[in-house]
Amino acid sequence: MRQIIQDSNIDFMGRKRLAWIVSGVLITIAILAILIRGLNLGVDFTGGYTIQAAYEEAPDLNLVRSTLTEAGFEEAVVQNFGSSTEVLIRMAPQPGASSVQVSNEVEAALQPSSEKAITMQRVEFVGPQVGEELREKGGMAILLALVGIIIYIWFRFEKKFSVGSVAALVHDVILTVGVFALFQVEFDLTILAAILAVIGYSLNDTIVVFDRIRENFRKMRSGTPAQVMNTSINQTLSRTLITSLTTLLVLLSLFIFGGKIINGFALALIIGVIVGTYSSIFVASTAVLALGISKEDLMPVEKEGADLETIP
Amino acid sequence: MTNTNPLWKVLLLAGALIIGLIFALPNIFGSDPAVQVSSSDGVLSDGVKNRVKTALSQAGFTDLEFREENNRLLALFANEDDQLKGRDAIREVTDAGVTNVALNLVSASPAWLRSFAEPMYLGLDLRGGVHFLMDVDMDAAIASSEQRYVSDWKRVVRSEKIRGTNIQYRDDKIQARFRGAEDRDRMMQIFSNSAPELFFTPRDEGEFFFVDAALSESAEREERTAALQQNIITLRNRINELGVAEPVIQQQGLDRIVVQLPGVQDPAKARDILGATATLEYRLVYGSEPDWASAANGGPIPTDARLYKRRGSGAPVLLQREIIVTGDQIKGASAGIDQQSGGPAVFVNLDGVGARNMLEVTQENVGNPMAVVYIEKKKFTNLVDGVEVEETRDIEEVISVATINDVLSHRFQTTGLTATEAADISLLLRSGALKAPIQIVEERTVGPNLGKANIRQGFMAAIVGLAVVVVFMALYYRVFGLIAGAALIINVVLIIAVLSAPGLQATLTLPGIAGIVLTTGMAVDANVLIFERIREELKAGAAVQTAINAGYDKAFVTIADANITTLIAAVVLFSMGTGSIKGFAITLCIGILTSMFTAIFGSRVIVNALFGNRRLSTLPI
Numbered sequence: 001m002r003q004i005i006q007d008s009n010i011d012f013m014g015r016k017r018l019a020w021i022v023s024g025v026l027i028t029i030a031i032l033a034i035l036i037r038g039l040n041l042g043v044d045f046t047g048g049y050t051i052q053a054a055y056e057e058a059p060d061l062n063l064v065r066s067t068l069t070e071a072g073f074e075e076a077v078v079q080n081f082g083s084s085t086e087v088l089i090r091m092a093p094q095p096g097a098s099s100v101q102v103s104n105e106v107e108a109a110l111q112p113s114s115e116k117a118i119t120m121q122r123v124e125f126v127g128p129q130v131g132e133e134l135r136e137k138g139g140m141a142i143l144l145a146l147v148g149i150i151i152y153i154w155f156r157f158e159k160k161f162s163v164g165s166v167a168a169l170v171h172d173v174i175l176t177v178g179v180f181a182l183f184q185v186e187f188d189l190t191i192l193a194a195i196l197a198v199i200g201y202s203l204n205d206t207i208v209v210f211d212r213i214r215e216n217f218r219k220m221r222s223g224t225p226a227q228v229m230n231t232s233i234n235q236t237l238s239r240t241l242i243t244s245l246t247t248l249l250v251l252l253s254l255f256i257f258g259g260k261i262i263n264g265f266a267l268a269l270i271i272g273v274i275v276g277t278y279s280s281i282f283v284a285s286t287a288v289l290a291l292g293i294s295k296e297d298l299m300p301v302e303k304e305g306a307d308l309e310t311i312p
Numbered sequence: 313m314t315n316t317n318p319l320w321k322v323l324l325l326a327g328a329l330i331i332g333l334i335f336a337l338p339n340i341f342g343s344d345p346a347v348q349v350s351s352s353d354g355v356l357s358d359g360v361k362n363r364v365k366t367a368l369s370q371a372g373f374t375d376l377e378f379r380e381e382n383n384r385l386l387a388l389f390a391n392e393d394d395q396l397k398g399r400d401a402i403r404e405v406t407d408a409g410v411t412n413v414a415l416n417l418v419s420a421s422p423a424w425l426r427s428f429a430e431p432m433y434l435g436l437d438l439r440g441g442v443h444f445l446m447d448v449d450m451d452a453a454i455a456s457s458e459q460r461y462v463s464d465w466k467r468v469v470r471s472e473k474i475r476g477t478n479i480q481y482r483d484d485k486i487q488a489r490f491r492g493a494e495d496r497d498r499m500m501q502i503f504s505n506s507a508p509e510l511f512f513t514p515r516d517e518g519e520f521f522f523v524d525a526a527l528s529e530s531a532e533r534e535e536r537t538a539a540l541q542q543n544i545i546t547l548r549n550r551i552n553e554l555g556v557a558e559p560v561i562q563q564q565g566l567d568r569i570v571v572q573l574p575g576v577q578d579p580a581k582a583r584d585i586l587g588a589t590a591t592l593e594y595r596l597v598y599g600s601e602p603d604w605a606s607a608a609n610g611g612p613i614p615t616d617a618r619l620y621k622r623r624g625s626g627a628p629v630l631l632q633r634e635i636i637v638t639g640d641q642i643k644g645a646s647a648g649i650d651q652q653s654g655g656p657a658v659f660v661n662l663d664g665v666g667a668r669n670m671l672e673v674t675q676e677n678v679g680n681p682m683a684v685v686y687i688e689k690k691k692f693t694n695l696v697d698g699v700e701v702e703e704t705r706d707i708e709e710v711i712s713v714a715t716i717n718d719v720l721s722h723r724f725q726t727t728g729l730t731a732t733e734a735a736d737i738s739l740l741l742r743s744g745a746l747k748a749p750i751q752i753v754e755e756r757t758v759g760p761n762l763g764k765a766n767i768r769q770g771f772m773a774a775i776v777g778l779a780v781v782v783v784f785m786a787l788y789y790r791v792f793g794l795i796a797g798a799a800l801i802i803n804v805v806l807i808i809a810v811l812s813a814p815g816l817q818a819t820l821t822l823p824g825i826a827g828i829v830l831t832t833g834m835a836v837d838a839n840v841l842i843f844e845r846i847r848e849e850l851k852a853g854a855a856v857q858t859a860i861n862a863g864y865d866k867a868f869v870t871i872a873d874a875n876i877t878t879l880i881a882a883v884v885l886f887s888m889g890t891g892s893i894k895g896f897a898i899t900l901c902i903g904i905l906t907s908m909f910t911a912i913f914g915s916r917v918i919v920n921a922l923f924g925n926r927r928l929s930t931l932p933i
Binding site for chain 2: 054099103107127134137140141149153189190192197200205208236238247251256261265
């Protein structure tokens with residue numbers, strides 16, 4: 001039998017304070033990054049253009065920039081995308097011109113700047129109003145998912161677990177978004193989708209731990225709540241690590257082979273899986289403990305009135 | 313105890329696997345580029361079919377596979393270059409506007425398979441193509457339909473011989489002014505009898521008596537629906553002319569239209585034509601040269617005239633405010649050469665109402681000049697108090713002024729355009745005018761090369777991810793790991809089968825592939841949970857068969873709970889998401905459901921078959 005960890009007996013709950021300090025510091029950094037640096041929102045949310053053009057030979061980016069400036073697109077941001085022959089141009093919405101005109105003009109401007117022909121690989125235009133709608137919808141989606149999950153956990157487990165799992169989810173979302181703010185990685189719709197997937201994954205992890213905690217509370221005759229929780233986490237630890245590992249493996253494959261467009265998406269999930277694994281142990285469980293979970297909370301509910309029915 | 317499989321479980325797993333493999337099979341065969349020929353009236357005649365086949369064999373394609381289905385003829389080509397050549401050859405022998413020639417991708421599976429299974433439908437980010445979200449300017453549609461009453465009423469008032477009236481459209485309503493209250497009330501009665509959809513308000517102001525009219529609330533609602541439907545029809549016609557097979561044109565919300573054109577080779581042309589608002593309008597000329605010059609120099613413009621500029625020279629000309637024929641009364645148009653001048657011309661066909669108006673007006677005006685106005689909507693930016701304000705304005709140019717020599721009705725020709733303009737405008741007129749102006753508020757175009765690269769990379773990531781997980785599981789859980797790996801591979805087959813299932817035909821996008829990759833990583837979780845439980849039971853001293861049974865039993869609730877919450881997130885994502893994000897949500901949902909089946913049920917059947925009926929003291933786990 002191969003094992004990542006031999007029968008572990010780690011005192012997770014005893015390290016509650018340390019875990020909270022670590023999480024507190026990380027969350028503070030993340031929130032500061034979000035507040036101070038802000039998110040590098042993609043055109044999906046800000047409105048504007050993303051144009052990807054493929055050159056046959058690597059072009060001089062400065063030349064591309066000056067060509068675009070001459071054509072009247074002064075604020076265009078030009079960078080390589082994935083390889084030296086692929087160029088990504090980002091611009092704010094151009095008032096007074098339709099997306100059709102702008103992309104045609106950009107194509108016309110770029111064409112003579114290089115001896116070789118270019119191919120327009122991708123044109124994305126999002127109008128300012130649509131960008132605003134997508135922003136609202138995105139925020140709404142995350143809120144809705146959280147609410148749906150709170151209700152489900154409350155119904156399946158118990159209030160304290162529900163609070164604990166949501167604490168962990170909020171923790172994961174803030175940290176993941178924080179990384180995107182800190183390193184100014186572009187935040188677009190696919191990243192938002194990834195964050196919702198992170199919510200799903202992190203919860204998946206949390207529930208497995210919670211399930212065992214509930215089972216052990218009902219089964220173990222002795223032991224303080226902290227001891228019961230420690231035992232439960234230790235019992236599920238190798239599963240937690242292995243699942244995180246397999247998920248990370250496929251995500252790394254996605255990050256390495258999936259192409260530049262999907263990079264940010266894979267990155268968000270990688271961060272989310274790492275943070276989510278940590279939080280299901282150190283945030284969700286410790287929060288449940290801090291809320292004062294007890295054996296009584298988890299005993300199967302006896303049906304009220306079950307006796308009464310037998311009375312004729 | 314023993315763990316044996318009831319027969320139905322084995323059959324269910326085998327059945328699911330076989331059906332899954334069959335429905336996933338078309339994806340192995342892939343698709344071939346094809347040219348699709350269909351008729352705009354639905355039935356493709358044998359004559360056209362034969363002409364197409366002859367044209368293709370003359371172009372050097374002697375060995376093509378042809379398919380006939382759903383009243384369309386498909387010619388399959390070996391590659392995209394041939395496909396384009398083939399299309400051009402077909403276009404030369406068919407009538408634009410009558411026969412639609414479009415590029416398509418069709419299943420390359422053998423006929424028996426094709427009859428019930430199709431390959432996955434690829435999203436625009438994988439296949440290449442254009443996605444547009446268009447805003448329909450409803451207020452403009454309402455205004456233009458209200459404006460139409462003005463000229464009708466003027467005619468009525470004239471025939472009733474009421475003097476001193478003035479009817480115009482202003483402040484979003486039709487305003488009719490009369491000298492006397494009696495005239496006003498009588499005409500109001502007549503108007504309201506002929507137009508019950510309007511809402512009338514009489515109003516007295518000084519010496520004048522007014523009646524204001526606007527569409528009633530319900531009529532306005534109907535008008536909005538009609539405008540949107542009309543726009544969708546027009547866009548569909550234009551797309552057919554462009555030669556796009558399987559376009560998606562859908563209403564979104566109250567005033568938006570989504571257009572998706574998969575596999576468009578020339579997105580720029582598609583954008584130009586779809587967004588185009590160019591149309592023609594016919595008006596009588598007002599006054600003569602001196603009047604025009606004085607109006608252009610700030611002189612008074614008569615109330616029933618409007619000032620225009622000639623194309624090219626920019627010379628001023630006054631035209632009657634009343635329109636003889638508008639663009640949406642033109643039902644057919646084709647580009648050609650004017651017999652007299654040899655220049656490009658548009659041959660126009662009018663509908664009944666348009667023809668009647670044209671007949672009436674030209675009968676009364678033989679010898680008088682008539683003008684053709686070319687109208688195109690363009691956006692402008694104005695600086696208002698230092699803030700940029702966007703505004704859509706009609707560019708209206710008079711492209712020709714000619715004396716009416718004959719009475720015109722259904723068919724006539726218009727000159728004054730360049731050859732390209734003539735071709736484009738006849739396409740636009742043929743497909744009908746947009747009832748309400750549209751504006752592209754979102755565009756996502758992916759070139760065919762990038763689409764192919766996305767497929768290649770997504771496929772690579774999926775294969776490598778799957779392989780790494782299977783190898784890891786085999787190393788860690790040995791035979792049980794291999795069983796989990798088998799369950800995982802069956803899972804991927806089932807996901808692809810469900811995605812390809814006819815009737816469901818969900819769209820596979822790049823994030824969708826990412827969803828499949830993510831599910832492969834997460835799906836083994838169920839097996840990990842089960843195997844860890846079995847190990848625990850074994851360690852606690854349980855007998856082998858008891859441990860297997862308990863492992864599966866105890867892990868089940870946990871797996872269900874964990875998956876349902878992920879499902880909640882995925883469903884939210886599906887309902888809120890758009891386009892390619894929806895593709896991610898779909899594969900995630902399908903993946904969660906199929907993985908529950910394969911990882912729990914499927915792996916159990918295999919475990920039982922291999923170990924369930926034997927006396928064992930240890931398990932290879």
